[in-house]
Amino acid sequence: MTAKQDLPVLVGLDGSEPSLAAAVWAATEADLRHARMRLMAVGNDSAQDEELRASLSNAAEHCREKCPQVEVVEAVEHGRPSEALVRSSAEACLLVVGSRGRGNLAEAVLGSVSTAVAMLARCPVAVIRERRTSFSVGPVVVGVDGSPASRSALRFAFDAATARQTDLVAILVWQPAHSGRSGRETLPGAVWFGLDDAQRELAAQLEEWRASHPEVLVRESVRFGHPVEELVSSASHAQLLVVGHKGAGGFERLLPGSVAHGVLHHAECPVVVVRPGQTT
Structure with a gap:
């Protein structure tokens, strides 16, 4: 082989x-x-x-x-x-x-x-895409959701940041579960409680790759909103946006499979789609 x-x-x-x-x-x-x-x-x-x-x-x-x-x-x-x-x-x-x-x-x-x-x-x-003429500056941005596909995407993103000698921005897009009550009454507390959990989850997902890529400066970002919109916005000045496809797991709702399709159509920078088990 x-x-x-x-x-x-x-x-x-x-x-x-x-x-x-x-x-x-x-x-x-x-x-x-x-x-x-x-x-x-x-x-x-x-x-x-x-x-x-x-x-x-x-x-x-x-x-x-x-x-x-x-x-x-x-x-x-x-x-x-x-x-x-x-x-x-x-x-x-x-x-x-x-x-x-x-x-x-x-x-x-x-x-x-x-x-x-x-x-x-x-x-x-x-x-x-042809929307920008240069992709030689800016960070590598990666979407994180804890799924097998996301783990493969993280490996690709860390390797890409190492090769480009640039920073890595790891983004977890969080959406709170609906409580059945009005958003005005319950959303702020739900957001902050869930946000703490999401920040801990993101840090845990990055721990292994930070250890194996100590040369990469990592910035963590937990965002609230629609995954496609948040990832595309975060990657507006990136060299590369990396996402997983066909993921599953405890944070599946954060980055569903359709996100890959969405960012392919809307991102300004090159997009890399990685499936579970794929390597660079």
């Missing part, structure tokens, strides 16, 4: 500007990981091959210009983009896609496909 650190960063391309931005971001990520890059374009029709190869060549040129020390391999595959990328993700340390396709290909790698691979891929998935 190939060691995880020997696996390439896989990039899904469709010839659009968002996919090119994703490839350039992935080149920097591959450089941080000392990993190879595999650029993949997928089409249903062999008549598209020339167009696909041209888009691959263009993206590879940009990646080599950005990070000349990174080895770049180009591949054209046939089939459905989401299926091909999910299948290939089993042999990748990270899958990178853009958030939206604007190319002329029959099936863009991006858009709905980016959501599909983020939910199903065998490795962590990074979805890159």
Whole structure:
């Protein structure tokens, strides 16, 4: 079996500007990981091959210009983009896609496909948006809820903060249980009682990773509100937002599986979705 650190960063391309931005971001990520890059374009029709190869060549040129020390391999595959990328993700340390396709290909790698691979891929998935031109400053932000997926997300986030030599902001979004009485009468006491519990839970979740990553400065934040809104707001100036998917556990209500889908559509910065048991 190939060691995880020997696996390439896989990039899904469709010839659009968002996919090119994703490839350039992935080149920097591959450089941080000392990993190879595999650029993949997928089409249903062999008549598209020339167009696909041209888009691959263009993206590879940009990646080599950005990070000349990174080895770049180009591949054209046939089939459905989401299926091909999910299948290939089993042999990748990270899958990178853009958030939206604007190319002329029959099936863009991006858009709905980016959501599909983020939910199903065998490795962590990074979805890159074009809303900002630079992601080289700011902290790594991670959502925490105590679930298996959240623990995998924490591992990814701590490793990412270490590689980037930046701070980590760990966020637990708390919502109090409804008491059946008016919010005006009961909410303040319920919030503060639950907030103490949430702060202790967050500290406990971070303890192991703080010990193994003493070089990372960690800021803890317990927020009250809607998980998607709070995470997106907190990551507005981040390099990266990391969330788990398909979590369960005592704090499941804090960061349900749909949060991953929500932040993919609204976050300004790159988003990494990590499923339980996945490693960087």
